[in-house]
Amino acid sequence: MTIQVTLVQIDNYGPWTVTPEPRREMDLQTLQSRLFADVAQFLGHRDAYVFSTRFDNMIAVTNGVDGAAHATLQESIGNRYPVSISLATGVAARPIDALEAANERLQIEGSAQDEGRTEVLSGEYLSETDRSDIQIAHFDVVDATGKYTDRLNEFDTYSTIQAAYGSLMRYLRRKHGALAFFVGGDNVIAVCPDLPERAFNAAVDHVAADVEVALQVGVGRGSSAHEAGFAAKHALEDCRHDGTSVELFGAPAAGD
Amino acid sequence: MTIQVTLVQIDNYGPWTVTPEPRREMDLQTLQSRLFADVAQFLGHRDAYVFSTRFDNMIAVTNGVDGAAHATLQESIGNRYPVSISLATGVAARPIDALEAANERLQIEGSAQDEGRTEVLSGEYLSETDRSDIQIAHFDVVDATGKYTDRLNEFDTYSTIQAAYGSLMRYLRRKHGALAFFVGGDNVIAVCPDLPERAFNAAVDHVAADVEVALQVGVGRGSSAHEAGFAAKHALEDCRHDGTSVELFGAPAAGD
Amino acid sequence: MTIQVTLVQIDNYGPWTVTPEPRREMDLQTLQSRLFADVAQFLGHRDAYVFSTRFDNMIAVTNGVDGAAHATLQESIGNRYPVSISLATGVAARPIDALEAANERLQIEGSAQDEGRTEVLSGEYLSETDRSDIQIAHFDVVDATGKYTDRLNEFDTYSTIQAAYGSLMRYLRRKHGALAFFVGGDNVIAVCPDLPERAFNAAVDHVAADVEVALQVGVGRGSSAHEAGFAAKHALEDCRHDGTSVELFGAPAAGD
Amino acid sequence: MTIQVTLVQIDNYGPWTVTPEPRREMDLQTLQSRLFADVAQFLGHRDAYVFSTRFDNMIAVTNGVDGAAHATLQESIGNRYPVSISLATGVAARPIDALEAANERLQIEGSAQDEGRTEVLSGEYLSETDRSDIQIAHFDVVDATGKYTDRLNEFDTYSTIQAAYGSLMRYLRRKHGALAFFVGGDNVIAVCPDLPERAFNAAVDHVAADVEVALQVGVGRGSSAHEAGFAAKHALEDCRHDGTSVELFGAPAAGD
Numbered sequence A, B, C, D: 001m002t003i004q005v006t007l008v009q010i011d012n013y014g015p016w017t018v019t020p021e022p023r024r025e026m027d028l029q030t031l032q033s034r035l036f037a038d039v040a041q042f043l044g045h046r047d048a049y050v051f052s053t054r055f056d057n058m059i060a061v062t063n064g065v066d067g068a069a070h071a072t073l074q075e076s077i078g079n080r081y082p083v084s085i086s087l088a089t090g091v092a093a094r095p096i097d098a099l100e101a102a103n104e105r106l107q108i109e110g111s112a113q114d115e116g117r118t119e120v121l122s123g124e125y126l127s128e129t130d131r132s133d134i135q136i137a138h139f140d141v142v143d144a145t146g147k148y149t150d151r152l153n154e155f156d157t158y159s160t161i162q163a164a165y166g167s168l169m170r171y172l173r174r175k176h177g178a179l180a181f182f183v184g185g186d187n188v189i190a191v192c193p194d195l196p197e198r199a200f201n202a203a204v205d206h207v208a209a210d211v212e213v214a215l216q217v218g219v220g221r222g223s224s225a226h227e228a229g230f231a232a233k234h235a236l237e238d239c240r241h242d243g244t245s246v247e248l249f250g251a252p253a254a255g256d
């Protein structure tokens, strides 16, 4: 299992947002979400995943995307936006270690708010990919519509989902060095190291005990984020179909 | 103080994402963030604010935006996306109560996953606006770049900011019926009822005690979300300039 | 009949496209078409029309859109693109004269490639609107699909449509000071001064004689471009339904 | 010299634009230009070019882009737009013949307005690419800013540029089976078969005699549209620098 992670960072963004005076918030929101959408399209079409995270910093799983493609992405954003981006890439067995390696490459070049440090492109890229390089878990709240969306006000629903996400994210990070991201609705996608089925059962149990939200999770593997994530989505459909709470793609979850 | 809140909900989105089979995640991400960007542009140009929240459900502060404009937005999205949206609007003194009213209008029409319940447009709209209708607080982490971005890996930075956001959001909701949203970077925008300066000091203290993150906050008022939010941004610049942790627009924060 | 026309010009765009060296053409194309789309959304939601024209210069019919809205548009583009725009607005009975007035306001401030001349915002704006301020004609090729799209190669189809458009555009400009724009497919939208039905018959006849392309046209009036244009579209549907070649909204075209 | 051309056609678009009743024109314009921008980004990042042409039908030069990438593009558009696209690809020595081949593959499947004919994906794809597969000429008006943009009203400038484009496009099509596209501003990009320098001189002379517009042109070659087009842009910079009217990349144009 080898994961290639890319950190996408907008260069010197903080100062730009308030120079010469604060910019309209909805323009910043539009800029940020369109930039994310463009990166998602670029990487998505290469079977990679990117997560919006803090929007000024985004985390991507880029197995199969080489340095030349990273350079093209950087140039294209620079040509079309009033801001530029830096890209740093790392490789490791655990997602968190790959991200650490990527981050260090960027931090060594200077601060995120250093005017002189722009368009860094630094990284190591996997030259080969393997069918089982990546394991992705797609978590989802059981019956979110019936329990929350159709009953509570949206802020309280959101708050509940965020609490579940926070609990899950911190658990997976601490326990396994996995990176979990909220992707909208009631969905969380976790990029994992090599984990057995019982680890997912334990995660679901942890969240249920911690914040009383019932999760179900599909788990998949593949040579790219898309392949692993797609298998995970199909496995999640199996949970829905069979009423199970964990499904590994290809095999029913033990105890379900 | 009177707040008009609009709930934006994608109709029957859950089933669509998996029909006829699961759709590529990066396409969903692109769709969601572009839809949000379009709503942000539409409402932003009318001096309203919208927050991405769960993406399939977005919360907007729409003082000054009438029913006809809401109808135009709904039609335009319907014309350009493979999904449609419902819009429900409520009015109240406290943000949470306005949202509740909006939400009920939608829930009464059917479930978010009811195929037959599409393009609901329901609401009451303020016919007048007043200079002090809205109070917005723009919170931001003190020296996020130096303490986190340039030092930790991005996931741990993100996790820290999320923890601060979670703590702040739940505090403001419980204590004041305020709605706080993460807007990227290290920023949280809170839509508040009529609150005195000490309430903001207390919020900052709460987060510091709860999760050990130091916040600063600018507070502004206006007849629209943009006006109030813009004043808040300027007040936040005063915090930065003077090293204070709370600034009300126009007056220095007591005790700073 | 009073028409308000706005010229949208990207500031100093030529030099930008080749500095420091030529930029990738597909990035320029993306930038240009997204900028156009953003202007179209902004103005369209205010019932105005904008045409892509040369992309670095766009022509808009903006009855009902005031100076403040123009300023908001300019600021929003400046916040989100690597280029800025100038906006000049003129008012007259004939479209071409309104455009002339707008253009002069811009040209007087300096060249389109003058580095120092950026974000010009200059114009007179109609303070009132009237139901019959604008007359719009929506022209379309009869059975373009059957005669061209399904038979010829796309370039020859395109060439035929362009020839028809060129013939029509020059005729309407010369004869009536009307501004006709190709809007995709087989469609041309003409912004007209006050013209009687026989003028449209003559235009259709001219194109048939000049380049042997059969057109049909719906004509509408309104206080805004959208109102007039929408009536024109409905009138065009009447042409399709009745097999006529000219329909004025509300009354069948004489001689059909 | 071998060119791979892809025809992109929106499925059954005409009926969609008027069902259940005519859609707002600015929404159609936005949809069309964003769809074009998305195709431009997708293909552009693979070193291909696409031209907006009639927007419901677009023509692309796709040497180096295989069938799998075409399938990904089609799926992604289908996931994010209310309309779908068909893609047909052909290969030949002359651009027009490659397009003919592509077009026939689509026409054989049914009409552009046949409800049942959606998401056609049909084509032959080059398995190898060569440094001199593609020849692209980038034409541009000499001093367009000084002669037209800064002097005339924008419509008359546009009309002049369109006349020059029409003249050039028809000449190149008839004489050489080349496909020339207006790409904004005063620029025309022509996809050519193998042509000697004097052919470009003749084209420039033709337009000068026909419509009295002075052109300059840079010509480049490459294994992809981007490579050839980029070389052409650099050659055009040489024209600007040296005051010549034709430059082949690498060699000064004879007689200049």
Ligand SMILES: Nc1nc2c(ncn2[C@@H]2O[C@H](COP(=O)(O)OP(=O)(O)OP(=O)(O)O)[C@@H](O)[C@H]2O)c(=O)[nH]1
Pocket: A140, A141, A142, A143, A144, A145, A146, A183, A184, A185, A186, A187, A233, A240, B013, B014, B015, B017, B018, B022, B025, B028, B029, B055, B056
């Ligand atoms: N990003 C993303 N969001 C999704 C996906 N599938 C569903 N969603 C979101 O999740 C929300 C809830 O949908 P579901 O999970 O299908 O509905 P539910 O009510 O929780 O029902 P069950 O999950 O079937 O128990 C939807 O509105 C979407 O916003 C997906 O694959 N990716």
Ligand SMILES: Nc1nc2c(ncn2[C@@H]2O[C@H](COP(=O)(O)OP(=O)(O)OP(=O)(O)O)[C@@H](O)[C@H]2O)c(=O)[nH]1
Pocket: A013, A014, A015, A017, A018, A022, A023, A025, A028, A029, A056, B140, B141, B142, B143, B144, B145, B146, B183, B184, B185, B186, B187, B233, B240
């Ligand atoms: N949405 C939004 N994000 C902002 C805004 N201003 C700054 N940011 C984000 O916040 C991040 C951190 O920037 P700053 O807050 O300026 O930097 P800092 O290091 O925390 O320094 P100080 O706040 O000055 O103590 C930036 O990268 C942006 O992502 C804003 O007005 N709106």
Ligand SMILES: Nc1nc2c(ncn2[C@@H]2O[C@H](COP(=O)(O)OP(=O)(O)OP(=O)(O)O)[C@@H](O)[C@H]2O)c(=O)[nH]1
Pocket: C140, C141, C142, C143, C144, C145, C146, C183, C184, C185, C186, C187, C233, C240, D013, D014, D015, D017, D018, D022, D025, D028, D029, D055, D056
């Ligand atoms: N911009 C724009 N384009 C349109 C509109 N209606 C149709 N089109 C375009 O025109 C093309 C041809 O469609 P139609 O005009 O409906 O088809 P037709 O074969 O010419 O048949 P008839 O016009 O009914 O004789 C479509 O593919 C669209 O690109 C419109 O309202 N606006």
Ligand SMILES: Nc1nc2c(ncn2[C@@H]2O[C@H](COP(=O)(O)OP(=O)(O)OP(=O)(O)O)[C@@H](O)[C@H]2O)c(=O)[nH]1
Pocket: C013, C014, C015, C017, C018, C022, C023, C025, C028, C029, C055, C056, D140, D141, D142, D143, D144, D145, D146, D183, D184, D185, D186, D187, D233, D240
């Ligand atoms: N699509 C595209 N448009 C361009 C490019 N370069 C310039 N333009 C457009 O062409 C317009 C005119 O710019 P120039 O051609 O640089 O200016 P000019 O006044 O004609 O001067 P010279 O060409 O130097 O004689 C610009 O506003 C752009 O819209 C390009 O590479 N691609």
Ligand SMILES: [Ca+2]
Pocket: A140, A141, A142, A143, A144, A186
């Ligand atoms: Ca669920």
Ligand SMILES: [Ca+2]
Pocket: B140, B141, B142, B143, B144, B186
């Ligand atoms: Ca900060």
Ligand SMILES: [Ca+2]
Pocket: C140, C141, C142, C143, C144, C186
């Ligand atoms: Ca037609």
Ligand SMILES: [Ca+2]
Pocket: D140, D141, D142, D143, D144, D145, D186
């Ligand atoms: Ca030029």
